[in-house]
Amino acid sequence: MSKTGTPAAPLLLAQNVQKKFGRRKVLKSASLQLTPGECVILTGENGAGKSTLIKILAGIIQADAADTLTLCGEPFPESAAQRQKIGLVSHQPMLYNELSAWENLRFFAEIYAVPNADERIRSLLQRIGMESRKDDPVRTYSRGMQQRVSICRAILHDPELLLMDEPFTGLDTKSVQILETMIREGKNDQKAILITTHDPMAARQLATRFLRLEKGQLVSQEFEL
Amino acid sequence: MQSLFPKKYLLLDIIATILILCAAAMVFLYAPTETNMGLVQKVFYFHVAYAWVGMLSFVVACAFSIVYLSKKDLRCDLASEAAVEIGLVFTLLAVGSGSIWARPIWNTWWTWDPRLTTTTIMALVYIGSMFLRKSIDDPNKRGRILSIYCIIGCASVPLTFFSIRGYRSIHPVVIGGASSGMNMTPEMLQTLIFSVIAFTAFYLALLAHRYTYAKVREDVEITKLELEDMDE
């Protein structure tokens, strides 16, 4: 967490987050700070607790204990309104298989209260080249297509914090390009992005900082770029 | 710790055994034989004691569940697990002895009497919760889900009793009160109360042992994980 004098107030501040998963203390004391416009790559072996950390930051699960856990200054996961500012992409597409891309995005637009949702969805679908398939059920899509729609779902409500849990797994090249352009755009509009992956090579050129999760602690990692 | 039983609770065990032996002595020697039921009436004392412990254990399990939900202390979940298991054993024995006692008096093995039906439904809830406990691995989730199911059971069983009480009832027996047409002489009442106390002590001893067993089993699981970590 090298503080190279970044003037902007930290969007997300997490200190000494602890979480026991089953009987194993997955997160011993994870501390993390994200400022707008930053793209942090978090690596670590499978089962090191990357997904658990992402779920805690997304408000899905509660940490056992944490000194501070604030989003835009306010204390975090309790209030539902806070989750409005977070977009989540997980290696599972998190879409309803029986519904079509359009219906899925319509549903999420409604619960995230996205203004003039229809144009927003149409423009996003065009950008990921899914305009033609928008009314087929998601289960008929390929993995890459599902992940693209899932990315749209995550940025639909223009979140300030974008959490991505191993988004690159199983993607075709076109989807990888789309994902990278989305990340680049996110960085430009001053979003904070946290990407977890077990393959540190992925999206290296996008990253501003690298972290590694070892023995339940976050260690900053300098890569020779 | 090779002992047959954890030393800590030896005193409790001894007291419980003594009390039970006295209770048995009272039942067979002190309490008079009931006139119109004959000797089988003596089953009544232990039957009520077992049924009482079954119900008490259900309430104890529910109490531990509430404490677990508020304090998230895994030990309460283990205690609740112990209480449920012991409660089930006592309830089944109570129902069994109840039907044996009922056989000569109403010459049916089973009566749809509200109290008996509710106790059996309580046993079903016990068994259900034990199945639930076995099929969840993560201790935190298991504790949370089991506590809630235990509280639901604790709410539902008395409701069952009220809803079926208006339904059909042969013997309006209230726990410890006058039994169906059986006049309770003072000696009988004393024997009854004494055996209820004796079995409550026995229950506490069993609960302590079963809880210790659950605690040691949990420690074994945790050290298993530590050993795994050391291998890396």
Added chain:
Amino acid sequence: MSEIPDTTAYLIAGYTLFVLGTAAYIIYLTVKWKKIVRLKSEQADLLKRRQQH
């Protein structure tokens, strides 16, 4: 005085049920207790040997 019905058979049945039921549960508990104590001591040895390396 009406003759007291002879229901001793049921009395014996009732109390054997109590004794056998409770005894069975206690035995069940001791067996499980012994198993877990043995497992724990095996683990303790494993732990000690592991720490010596």
Added chain:
Amino acid sequence: MKLFLHDLIALIKKDLSIEKHTREIFLVMLIFALSILFILNFALDTEVKARSSGAAGLIWVILVISGQLSLNQIMNLEKQGNMLEALLAAPISRTAIYFSKAITCFLGMYGMALVIFPLYSIFYNTPLNSAHILWISALGCWGYAALGVLISAMTIQTRMRDILLPILFFPVIIPLIVAAVKSTGAIFQGETIGTAMPWISQLIAFNVIFTAIGMISFEYIVEE
């Protein structure tokens, strides 16, 4: 409060549109109920089926057993794509999720009840003879759905999944079923609301209790 309602409606619309696409829950439940109706027809002599109290009991048995299918299915929708986490990550309250599931299940159950009640009276010409049946069966279905969704949220996270639901659910739903059967039976016998009131008040009380327990504890069950 408007936001809660807004989320609730969105969630219910989603569940119903999934149901519209797959037509799974409702049709399967209905056919299952009809087959039980026929089995019971051969299993029991006509005298029991025709008598009004027998009729009420049989109808509720059919509803209870076939309702269990919809309980499993409703939570399964979320479990497939790990959608429960998507809903937990959304800015909606967990109670909204609970109520949406309970209402969807209630709609399925009530729809089935609206089919089974008249069908039963046609088959065994037992008189329905009062519109009170509509709201009494609605109460019964709501209590069933409110507690059922809660138990289903528990069992969906276990290894044994569908098998565990009946073992856990039926013992605790007994008070509600007794009250429902008694109230419906009283109405079938043509008694006025006044005389059936003790049972109906019990039915209402159970509804309130189970819904309250559901609202409070759903959050604990679904969060990791």
